[in-house]
Amino acid sequence: MAGDKKNKKDKKDNKSKKKKNKQKKIRTLIVTKSVRGRAQGGDNSAKSIVFLGVLWLSLFLAFAFLVTLIVTTLLDGWTRLDGTLITEFPASRPERAGARPAILGSMMVIGFTALFTLPLGIAAGVHLEEFSDRNKWYNRIVELNVQNLAAVPSIVYGLLTLGALTAMGVDNKNIVAGGAMALSLLILPVVIIVTREALRSVPEEIRHGSLALGATPLQTLFRSTLPSAVPGIATGSILALSRALGEAAPLLILGGLVFVSFDPNGLLSGYTTLPIQIFNWTGRPQEEFHTLAAAASILLLGLLLAMNAVAIVIRNRYQKRW
Amino acid sequence: MSVITTTNVDVYYGKFRAVTGVTLDINENEITALIGPSGCGKSTLLRSLNRMNDLVDGAYVTGSITFNGEDIYGPDVDAIEVRRRIGMVFQKPNPFPKSIYDNIAYGPRVIGMKPSNMDDLVEEALTRAALWDEVKDKLKQSAFGLSGGQQQRLCIARTISVKPDVILMDEPCSALDPIATMRIEDLMGELKKDYTIVIVTHNMQQAARVADRTAFFTALPDETTGNRTGVLVEYDTTAKIFEDPSDQRTEDYISGRFG
Numbered sequence: 001m002a003g004d005k006k007n008k009k010d011k012k013d014n015k016s017k018k019k020k021n022k023q024k025k026i027r028t029l030i031v032t033k034s035v036r037g038r039a040q041g042g043d044n045s046a047k048s049i050v051f052l053g054v055l056w057l058s059l060f061l062a063f064a065f066l067v068t069l070i071v072t073t074l075l076d077g078w079t080r081l082d083g084t085l086i087t088e089f090p091a092s093r094p095e096r097a098g099a100r101p102a103i104l105g106s107m108m109v110i111g112f113t114a115l116f117t118l119p120l121g122i123a124a125g126v127h128l129e130e131f132s133d134r135n136k137w138y139n140r141i142v143e144l145n146v147q148n149l150a151a152v153p154s155i156v157y158g159l160l161t162l163g164a165l166t167a168m169g170v171d172n173k174n175i176v177a178g179g180a181m182a183l184s185l186l187i188l189p190v191v192i193i194v195t196r197e198a199l200r201s202v203p204e205e206i207r208h209g210s211l212a213l214g215a216t217p218l219q220t221l222f223r224s225t226l227p228s229a230v231p232g233i234a235t236g237s238i239l240a241l242s243r244a245l246g247e248a249a250p251l252l253i254l255g256g257l258v259f260v261s262f263d264p265n266g267l268l269s270g271y272t273t274l275p276i277q278i279f280n281w282t283g284r285p286q287e288e289f290h291t292l293a294a295a296a297s298i299l300l301l302g303l304l305l306a307m308n309a310v311a312i313v314i315r316n317r318y319q320k321r322w
Numbered sequence: 323m324s325v326i327t328t329t330n331v332d333v334y335y336g337k338f339r340a341v342t343g344v345t346l347d348i349n350e351n352e353i354t355a356l357i358g359p360s361g362c363g364k365s366t367l368l369r370s371l372n373r374m375n376d377l378v379d380g381a382y383v384t385g386s387i388t389f390n391g392e393d394i395y396g397p398d399v400d401a402i403e404v405r406r407r408i409g410m411v412f413q414k415p416n417p418f419p420k421s422i423y424d425n426i427a428y429g430p431r432v433i434g435m436k437p438s439n440m441d442d443l444v445e446e447a448l449t450r451a452a453l454w455d456e457v458k459d460k461l462k463q464s465a466f467g468l469s470g471g472q473q474q475r476l477c478i479a480r481t482i483s484v485k486p487d488v489i490l491m492d493e494p495c496s497a498l499d500p501i502a503t504m505r506i507e508d509l510m511g512e513l514k515k516d517y518t519i520v521i522v523t524h525n526m527q528q529a530a531r532v533a534d535r536t537a538f539f540t541a542l543p544d545e546t547t548g549n550r551t552g553v554l555v556e557y558d559t560t561a562k563i564f565e566d567p568s569d570q571r572t573e574d575y576i577s578g579r580f581g
Contacts, residue, residue: 135379205416209477212374213429213484214406223432228419 070301077294085295089261090277094288099296101260102277105176106303108264109273110245112180113187118237121188125195125233130221150189157185158250165254174255177267182250187240194236198229231318238311242304248275274300323350325488325518326371326408331385333366335378340366341552344385346537348488353510353519355529355560358539359575363552364522367539368490371520372408373401389488406433408488409481414497415473417465417480422448422457425465425476429484443483451479452509471502478509482517489513491521495528507532526576529560536563538572 088098128146132139161182165173202225210220248256256276264271272280274296281293324347331344341363348354356364366375373394375381387394394404417425426444430437437443444461448454453475457468465476474494481489491510495503510519510532523529529536537557541550556569567573 203416205412205414206418208374208377208410208412209416209418209480210428210432211377212372212405212410212412213432213480214402215429215432216402219432223428224418 073294073297073301077291077296077298080288080291080295081298085292085299090259090280094286094292097289097292099274099277099292099299101263102272102274102296103299105260105264105271106245106273106275106300108176109179109183109251109271110241112176112267113183113244114237114241116180116184117188117191117240120184121191121237122195122233124188125192126199126221126226128192129196129199130217130225146189146192150193153249154186154247155249155253158182158253160185161250162253172255172270174270175268176264176271178254179251179256179271179273180267182254183244183247186247186250187244190240190243191237194240195229195233198232198236199225201232202228231315235311235315238307238314242307242311245304245307246275246300248273248279251276252279274303324348325350325390326520327386327388328367328371329386329388331367331370331383331387333363333370333375333383334381336380338549339551341539344554346554346557348518348520349535350518351514351516352534353514353521353532355533355536356520356522356539357524357526357529357536357575358552358555359541360524361550361552362539362541364537364539365492366552368492368520368522369410371488372410372490373404374410376401406484407486408490409484409486411474411477411481411489411491411494413493415470415477417468417473417476420465421462422465422468422476423461425480426483429480433484435484447479447483448476450482450513451475452505452512453479469502471498471505474498474502474506475509478506478513482513486517488518488520491519493522493524496524503528526564530564533560536560538563538567538569538575540571540575 084096085098086103087100088096089100090102091097124146128139128143132142134140134143161178162173164181165178170178206224206228207220210224211217215223251273256272260270260272262270278293278296278300281289281296284290326348327346329345332342333340344363344367356368358364369375370381370383371387371394375383383395389404389408393399418428420428423444426447427440430440430443435443445454445458448457453472456472457476460467465473468476474497478489478494495506498506507528510521513519514534521529521533535558538555539552540555541552543550556563556567556572558568562568563572564576567576573579
């Protein structure tokens with residue numbers, strides 16, 4: 001009799017133990033699976049699980065928004081994602097309208113933006129990081145200002161360019177050169193900052209190794225430091241350019257939003273870009289133009305994703321182990 | 323014959339005096355070891371011998387350091403030229419993020435050497451650094467694929483490739499295991515036939531094993547400021563320093579009583 005009771009109790013104990021074990025297992029599973037490789041077998045208290053849950057939730061929310069955005073745009077625009085969109089000029093009848101000048105305009109403006117910004121931004125970053133004397137007050141002021149400029153709203157750069165072009169006596173401000181100038185100003189601080197970051201991540205020992213061989217500071221820069229920093233600079237610059245690609249505000253200030261029915265053909269040519277074209281079409285009353293805008297958005301998204309993919313490929317390919 | 327002579331050398335970092343009053347002769351085709359406790363200024367002194375200290379903000383040298391009779395801190399002397407003649411191997415192996423071949427060819431290329439055959443030059447440098455047999459089949463591979471000891475020998479080969487007169491080594495084995503350390507020490511014995519070597523080491527046994535002459539440094543606190551400044555206590559043949567030091571502080575350090 002007594003033995004029976006004991007057995008029962010044992011069973012019960014076993015059961016609750018099993019349950020506890022199972023719970024523990026699940027907890028461990030969640031924790032170790034999610035922080036795999038970092039803190040394996042570490043903390044599995046209730047607190048850390050809640051924390052992890054919050055992290056997952058944040059990720060889920062961000063991801064959900066992105067997916068929603070892409071899916072709804074695709075649903076809205078896929079009917080007009082055809083050859084006409086790429087090959088045709090804008091027209092008053094939506095079924096015949098396309099974004100050809102906008103696509104070409106976007107590419108041209110971004111191309112010139114890259115041409116203006118990269119040499120200037122990289123050179124400035126190299127000077128600030130490798131050659132300037134950080135103890136001097138004026139260099140510190142420059143540094144601080146570059147940081148602040150990176151956070152200035154894009155429309156301010158549009159206004160600045162507008163003012164500059166007016167001062168230079170340019171009447172027609174809706175030209176490729178103007179747009180590229182505004183976007184260059186916009187992303188120049190970003191390019192300077194990513195250049196500095198990339199150079200800073202090159203260990204000092206690499207520079208010393210080169211200098212100790214009798215290389216000059218310039219040789220050290222061009223043969224050692226800068227090549228080692230190229231992946232970082234390229235990745236950051238591409239991300240900056242893709243930001244410029246999606247900008248509409250500074251270009252609108254410069255008088256964009258004109259009905260462009262020709263291909264841009266140079267720095268002084270009129271132009272429109274994809275964001276401006278999309279903005280234009282969404283403002284039309286006809287439903288068909290809204291579909292067209294969605295289709296152009298898909299195109300823009302595709303371009304942006306492609307640029308970011310290139311950035312990722314460069315980063316992975318040239319990633320250095322120190 | 324002495325190659326490098328320092329006379330009454332003080333090295334400062336801004337207002338801080340790291341080492342003071344160093345006078346010593348470094349002889350040709352010998353290995354000279356600088357030993358002493360941490361903070362005694364031996365690395366600082368080493369780095370001022372090829373003007374690598376110029377790269378530190380606010381660092382400067384008083385007294386004179388001559389190389390083959392010429393003041394290396396003289397007004398007409400180019401620090402770049404000094405570093406070409408006096409090479410340096412660092413504490414942590416620091417190969418460039420390039421192939422093994424390009425690591426060696428880097429130096430000759432930047433200083434404008436025009437070897438008739440770069441391949442031969444690379445092979446020669448790697449052979450002298452006792453690394454050729456291990457890497458000859460993977461010259462085009464990244465130098466980061468090598469082990470720590472191999473990387474350090476690669477750095478030595480890289481230094482040799484520009485044909486310096488003197489090689490400075492700043493604790494070259496402190497990041498290596500005993501086997502790799504032994505190989506580097508053997509290599510140093512080979513290299514001293516053609517080069518003058520100055521090595522900073524924390525490892526007294528290493529100094530005793532490889533060095534012909536040993537300089538013992540220690541740090542003395544300043545009575546007024548309390549800052550510790552490195553001084554040269556004793557400089558003599560390694561045998562004398564380790565067997566019959568004339569200064570009590572040297573004997574205490576050697577016998578492990580402090581430091």
